[in-house]
Amino acid sequence: MTTQRRCPDCGVGLEAMEMQTGDGFTLYLVTNERKRGLRGTFGMKEKLRPVPHVCPECGLVRQYAER
Helix, strand or coil: CCCCCECCCCCCECEECCCECCCCCECCEEEEEECCCHHHHCCCEEEEEEEEEECCCCCCEEEEEEC
8 A cells, every 4th residue: 555655845745766775785674573474483584675755846855664
């Protein structure tokens, strides 16, 4: 479910972008919560992907964790 995010300064809709490192790898946020299922029993933590949203007017960047 994608919701339209709005810039708190300009009030216009933010545009979702993709973020990568200089090596082309995707960044992840690692939580303290264990993964569900078999991987969680081995102690693997849940990873979330940060999705940057950019305001086309003022350039504000906000990141939201996507589950």
